[in-house]
Amino acid sequence: MFKNNDFIYIEYSVTLKDTGELIDTTNEEEAKKANIYDEGKTYGPKLVILGENRLIKGLEEALYNFNLNEEKVIEIPPEKAYGERDNSKIKIVSLGELKRQGITPTPNSILRLADGTTAVVRSVSGGRVVLDLNHPLAGKTLIYKVKVVKVLENAKDKINALIERRFTSQYVSKFNIEIDDNKKTVKISIPKDLYLLDNLQLNIYALAYEIINYVLADYTVEFVQQYTKDVFSGK
């Protein structure tokens, strides 16, 4: 049994109840076998902070009732996944209009429209195109096979996990974290390699927010950058 703000790692595979089709998994081999491997994705156990609401509702709710190393199969209906299908999101547009936008629709392809939304092409005939603006998984019941493989217990591990989620893993070990429970302070030194990273400041700000919200609410989180001559001489 877990509670709000617990840091857990899960492994999962999701299939559609209708067809049994595998649509997502944390297991790289399985993804490759099912032809859904995505180079841009990181495979392996995935960090979940309970209460952060980054997962679909049905999965996050279920996780509170797991124990460490427990594996369960859970069925998640559309209202706790990607919502019911909404027929008012099916639009008929003219083929000519799409072509003027530089789009040549073919059935079952996914389009990005001029306003930035995505749509699935349901049919093309007689100069008319039927577009479905529902989420591709709307109306689907999902079957999750989930296992909780790790639970983080101490604050330092949790902060490291937050850093790892935000920065490329090669830098994680270069952060230095000092927690002082008497003074209620966390001091985090930022690695010199990151001083010129795009968006470093936004990442610092967001990391501070996460530490205070999910790990050490009443602490002062201090971020430190140290410059010496060497930083600028390329040494």
Next chain:
Amino acid sequence: MFKNNDFIYIEYSVTLKDTGELIDTTNEEEAKKANIYDEGKTYGPKLVILGENRLIKGLEEALYNFNLNEEKVIEIPPEKAYGERDNSKIKIVSLGELKRQGITPTPNSILRLADGTTAVVRSVSGGRVVLDLNHPLAGKTLIYKVKVVKVLENAKDKINALIERRFTSQYVSKFNIEIDDNKKTVKISIPKDLYLLDNLQLNIYALAYEIINYVLADYTVEFVQQYTKDVFSGK
């Protein structure tokens, strides 16, 4: 007499030797009177770090030989100001070509060309336009009336001056600077109001560079940001 890395404040007015025309001044009233007032400019004494080479060569060289509160009039020839005029930078282009770029040139106007360079239009006639790509002050001898009005003596004042040059003045007093000469460290706390400033990180990096180069070469410069719950609750 000043030396490299001295922080001095100067007041100046510059006129063209040829015509006596005032072209720049640190005095707001004088600028307004001469119709060269620029809203985007900050008037008043201007920080100069000797050796930083932000000024034209002739002025910077001369400043080493000033004393505090001394005022001098110095004449700076083109080769120590904006360079000699280079006749190869005078180009003849067709009026039609400029019009195709959406430019309608009139004599003495300043154009920004397609490649980003600026040019002065010398003449327009018979479908031919004479463009001068020299700096508008190239070939000019400048007369500077300059006074050194302040010299910074201690490191903390110098660091404050660098902060003031880089951040809006309303924030300067909110920076906290602690110098420890035994440990050879400078610790600078960044005001919370700046945590979401665009380019904060680049400003921190540049400030560290300036402190190490011009103020405390062998020190470690530490920048600190402190986050508590209040930062995120808008209090």
